[in-house]
Structures are given as structure tokens and as C-alpha cells.
Amino acid sequence: MFLEIIRPLIKIFTPFNVFIYLTFRSAFAALMTLLLCFIFGGRIIELLRKLRIGQSIREDGPQSHLHKSGTPTMGGIFIILSVVISMLFWGDLRNMEIWITMGAFLVFGIIGFIDDYLKVTRHNSAGLPAWAKLVCQFTAAITVVLIIYFSGGENTTALYIPFFKNPVVDMGWLWIPFAVLLVVGESNAVNFSDGLDGLLAGLLILVFITLAIITYITGRTDYSEYLGIPYVRGSGELTVFCLAAAGACVGFLWFNAHPAEVFMGDVGSLSLGGVIAVISLITKKEILILVIGGVFVLEIATVIIQVFFYKLRRKRVFKMAPLHHHYELSGWPETKTVIRFWILGGLFAIIALSTLKIQ
Numbered sequence: 001m002f003l004e005i006i007r008p009l010i011k012i013f014t015p016f017n018v019f020i021y022l023t024f025r026s027a028f029a030a031l032m033t034l035l036l037c038f039i040f041g042g043r044i045i046e047l048l049r050k051l052r053i054g055q056s057i058r059e060d061g062p063q064s065h066l067h068k069s070g071t072p073t074m075g076g077i078f079i080i081l082s083v084v085i086s087m088l089f090w091g092d093l094r095n096m097e098i099w100i101t102m103g104a105f106l107v108f109g110i111i112g113f114i115d116d117y118l119k120v121t122r123h124n125s126a127g128l129p130a131w132a133k134l135v136c137q138f139t140a141a142i143t144v145v146l147i148i149y150f151s152g153g154e155n156t157t158a159l160y161i162p163f164f165k166n167p168v169v170d171m172g173w174l175w176i177p178f179a180v181l182l183v184v185g186e187s188n189a190v191n192f193s194d195g196l197d198g199l200l201a202g203l204l205i206l207v208f209i210t211l212a213i214i215t216y217i218t219g220r221t222d223y224s225e226y227l228g229i230p231y232v233r234g235s236g237e238l239t240v241f242c243l244a245a246a247g248a249c250v251g252f253l254w255f256n257a258h259p260a261e262v263f264m265g266d267v268g269s270l271s272l273g274g275v276i277a278v279i280s281l282i283t284k285k286e287i288l289i290l291v292i293g294g295v296f297v298l299e300i301a302t303v304i305i306q307v308f309f310y311k312l313r314r315k316r317v318f319k320m321a322p323l324h325h326h327y328e329l330s331g332w333p334e335t336k337t338v339i340r341f342w343i344l345g346g347l348f349a350i351i352a353l354s355t356l357k358i359q
Contacts, residue, residue, distance in 0.1 A: 113266075
């Protein structure tokens with residue numbers, strides 16, 4: 001929106017040309033979301049308190065978490081609002097990839113909002129039934145994936161793997177179910193990782209900064225050719241979204257750091273998880289995203305393993321799943337668990353970026 005206003009003025013005052021630069025807009029998109037969260041975050045938290053929108057804690061969860069019951073939740077709302085406002089201001093709204101990403105972001109946010117709303121009104125941690133939640137997620141994922149499939153280029157269905165310059169296989173129509181499973185899986189993996197004060201927000205900051213670097217490189221013919229990675233026309237504009245999301249997560253972390261004043265809720269975790277997967281599909285980093293979000297993969301893997309072995313042998317592999325609860329029950333203080341998982345997330349991000357050069 002801002003770009004459409006500023007473009008005609010460049011002919012009159014050439015220094016306005018700086019607003020066209022992708023790096024400039026990305027930096028200020030991050031700054032705007034950060035400031036919006038700082039300025040309005042406290043007011044939104046106070047409003048959530050007045051509306052009695054408090055978190056319901058699982059009774060079978062760690063006993064140390066019971067005192068958190070009643071803490072305002074659905075804080076992901078001000079992440080979504082700040083990103084949307086920032087993108088309307090700094091994003092190039094003529095870019096198709098921006099609209100696909102924003103659409104997925106909002107749709108998964110709506111699913112999370114419904115889930116959170118049911119938890120709050122029913123005063124328990126159940127929310128949407130598992131089957132209903134999955135139906136909504138699969139419906140949203142199928143819609144987004146089909147849009148990418150029919151609007152994408154010739155490499156849309158090609159599968160790239162780290163360390164290989166060329167695609168290993170063209171999946172054809174099989175790419176559609178693969179991509180749908182990736183979006184739903186990543187959304188839930190991020191959701192499972194939201195269990196400790198500041199844990200998810202810190203991990204998402206690392207993931208979105210990494211994705212910002214990747215989208216910027218992928219959207220430039222010179223950099224992508226030099227590194228031997230697929231060039232995707234228009235994907236560079238997603239750098240603005242990634243840094244806007246990173247800035248929003250930093251702003252949210254200000255209030256979510258231990259002891260948390262607000263929780264993200266499913267409205268935040270599902271939307272951010274879903275959009276991460278969508279960005280990976282657009283930039284042809286479907287496999288690399290599993291490395292970038294390695295902590296999320298570990299979290300959901302422990303849940304799957306725990307459920308499988310318990311149903312098979314009535315035994316638990318972990319003291320509690322997801323993984324962060326296992327270490328918490330093993331004696332790690334909450335803050336130490338969070339910081340160590342952040343470190344692990346940083347290592348995964350470094351490993352992922354290093355693969356771009358090793359082709």
C-alpha cells in the first residue's frame with residue numbers, strides 16, 4: 001500500500017527510491033512489528049485479563065505449571081495483527097507469493113483462534129476435537145497447496161535435498177499430498193513446541209531470520225546461481241514477511257519471557273507453524289525446513305513415539321512428551337530448558353545455512 005503511494009513520488013524526489021529496496025523495507029517491517037508489539041502488547045494483555053481469557057493448564061502436565069492457570073492467552077493475536085499491518089505498509093502487494101503467504105497465515109490463525117476460544121469458554125484445555133482440528137488444517141493446507149501448484153513455475157513439483165544442486169526427483173502430482181502433509185505436520189510441530197515461557201517465541205525468531213536469508217537469496221538470480229540453489233521469481237519479497245514475523249516474535253517475547261505475562265495460544269503457534277511450511281514450499285526448501293526447524297521435528301517426533309509405544313506396549317519412552325517436558329521433569333529448571341533449546345535451535349539454523357554453500 002505504501003509502495004503504491006511512494007512510487008509516483010520517486011520521479012519528483014529521487015531519495016524516495018530507498019523505500020523500494022527490499023532490504024530497507026524488510027528492516028523497517030521488522031522494526032514496525034517490534035514497535036507495534038511494544039506499544040500495544042501491554043494494552044492487549046490488559047484487555048485479555050478483563051475479558052478473562054486465561055490459559056487452562058493440563059491436569060496431567062507438570063505440576064510446576066499449575067500456577068500459570070489463568071494467565072492471559074491468545075497473545076498470538078497481536079503477532080498476527082502487527083505482521084498484517086506491517087505487510088500492508090511495507091510489502092509489495094502486487095506480489096502473488098505475499099498474498100499466498102498472508103492467506104495461509106490468516107487461515108491457520110483463524111483455526112487456532114477457534115481452538116483457543118473453545119478452551120477459554122469451556123474452561124478446559126481440550127478446545128477443538130482432534131478430528132475437527134485436523135479436518136480444518138487439512139482443508140486449509142489443500143487449498144494453499146493447490147494455489148501454489150497451479151500458479152507455480154516448472155520447478156514447483158521438483159524435490160530438492162540439501163547437498164544436491166539439482167532436484168533428485170520431479171514428484172509430479174504426488175507433490176500435492178506431500179506438501180499438504182508438510183504444512184499440517186509443521187503447523188502441529190510448532191504447536192507442540194509451545195509449552196514453556198519464551199520457548200516457542202525464541203525458536204521462531206531463529207527460524208524466521210534463517211528463512212529471511214534464504215528467501216532473499218532464492219529471489220535473486222545472481223546469488224541463487226552462485227550458490228547452486230533454485231531461483232524462484234518473486235520469492236525475495238517474502239524476506240519482508242519473514243523479518244516482520246521475526247520482529248513480532250521479538251516483541252511478543254518481551255511479554256512472554258519467564259515469568260510469562262501472556263501465552264501465544266494456538267492462534268499464534270498454528271498460524272506461524274503453517275506459514276513456515278508454506279514459505280518452504282514456495283522457496284523449494286521442503287526438506288531443508290526440517291533442518292531449520294529441527295527442534296520442532298524433535299518435539300513432534302517424541303509425541304509420536306510416546307503415543308505409539310504406549311498404545312503398543314503400555315510403556316512410556318519419555319517421562320512426558322513433548323521433549324521439553326521430559327527434560328523439565330528430569331530436573332532441568334524451566335529457564336535452563338528454554339535457553340538450551342534456543343541454543344539447539346541456533347545450531348540447526350547454522351547447519352541449514354551451511355548446506356546452501358555445500359552443493
